[in-house]
Amino acid sequence: MNKLPASLQKAIDFFDKLPSIGGKTARRLGFYLLRIPQSDLEEFAAILLELKKKSHYCKICMNLTEEEICAICTDSSRDSTMITVVEDVIDLLSMDAGNQYNGVYHVLHGRIDPLNYIGPEEIYIQQLLTRIKEDKNTIKEVILATNPNTEGEATALYIKKLILEVAPELRISRLAYGLPIGADLEYADYLTLQRAMEGRRDL
């Protein structure tokens, strides 16, 4: 079935390997690239080449940055007494999208997941503990915002235990469980409903 030019087929194959892109979309993208100006292709090629070289982890919070310290950690208007611990940079972006939270972050770059051979040493827990130990007097609260699933729960509990060893007085919290805004009770799963019930508040 070698009906396409080899170079086009290679571009399509690359897209096909990317997450959330299926075969048909990969093909459409390949053809699309053929139609955009050569200068755009060259620009994207240059971006790809420098992408990994320029991005690295912030020395403080492990967020991605091109500097030594990321824009969030250097922002003096943010409240550095509050650290939200997230699994991934994407989670950090979601947390920060609403501009509701004004504290700082720590990115674990994963979760403890023994079934996939990811132990506590594979993620950036030690850096968090060191940071807490060093800034024990300024940090007031650590919010463990790992995902609300088995691995996320286990990771949060594990980290909580370790934090209490180095800073027994620190407030450690977890995001609330409950119904998402705009949700329909009818479509909520049983566990979420149960948690929402347990966490109900007086009106």
Add this chain to the structure above:
Amino acid sequence: MNKLPASLQKAIDFFDKLPSIGGKTARRLGFYLLRIPQSDLEEFAAILLELKKKSHYCKICMNLTEEEICAICTDSSRDSTMITVVEDVIDLLSMDAGNQYNGVYHVLHGRIDPLNYIGPEEIYIQQLLTRIKEDKNTIKEVILATNPNTEGEATALYIKKLILEVAPELRISRLAYGLPIGADLEYADYLTLQRAMEGRRDL
């Protein structure tokens, strides 16, 4: 909201501009590229750079190829007495996927679409007519497989008229209308049902 490294943001912005990729997918793809080996990025960058330079149109049928004449036109096992005219190379691939059709193709690279300022001169109709004129004695049938919508219909009718001027004896056909295989009558639109009714066959 400049929270990501500039190089990563640029990669995400590029993905965001691609068709059928939304903002969230673009972000996921950007982060994914950060995790794959540098050699893969370099390979993809190289593919992008040569993509447009290597691919061009087949001299006979306007299919995409890296050679002068495409794999379909050079394949001597194919029946060159039958030309299927399609709007785009993607349509050619769809037609050819089932291995049912063994003739050759002609790619118009578009359809007549006055509302979008695409006239007959903007697509490869003239090349088709020249081809028919030159091979008048070998070509037996031209199947106008433009899309079953207003522009596709109009393009087919327009091309039919021109073909008859150069080859009045040629058989010119159009793909059948009807219900797609596996479809549910309940969900078929009125026009399709009407055409399926008109084209009904004795059992």
